[in-house]
Amino acid sequence: MIGIYGLILRHQLYTLILDIYMDNFEQRWLDTQTLLRERFGKLPDMESILFLIGLNELGGPDVKFSKEQKQDLMHIAVCTLLSQEGYYEPVGKDADGWPHFHVLEKPAAGTLVAQERLLKECVIRYFEM
Numbered sequence: 001m002i003g004i005y006g007l008i009l010r011h012q013l014y015t016l017i018l019d020i021y022m023d024n025f026e027q028r029w030l031d032t033q034t035l036l037r038e039r040f041g042k043l044p045d046m047e048s049i050l051f052l053i054g055l056n057e058l059g060g061p062d063v064k065f066s067k068e069q070k071q072d073l074m075h076i077a078v079c080t081l082l083s084q085e086g087y088y089e090p091v092g093k094d095a096d097g098w099p100h101f102h103v104l105e106k107p108a109a110g111t112l113v114a115q116e117r118l119l120k121e122c123v124i125r126y127f128e129m
Helices: 004-040 046-058 067-083 112-128
Strands: 088-093 099-103
Touching: 004 112, 046 067, 046 112, 067 088, 067 099, 067 112
Parallel strands: none
Antiparallel strands: 088 099
16 A cells, blocks of 8 residues: 555656656657758658658659649658557558558547657657668
């Protein structure tokens, strides 16, 4: 049985760990944004970051993409990023060289903030690789 002092210490430890984690996440996100800003001359928004990742996964052909293909590139990026978390697995490429994925588990339908946080964490890891 934990007394009141044990609960207070547990809460303080949890708060300290959460603060360290949040500081680390924020710093790593800032580092990733700095990397992208230096590489492209301005900070891309999340849609642009997803487009860049999708383009990288496709192999970066220098062609014009239709609006639908741009959306497909962002989908490739999301699948690539979430495959780091075990939600998707790559199953290969089609005849045109476009990657395809198999759903292993659907991500929890959390809040928009939680979804963005998950994507940001995956983007950070993608660029740290």
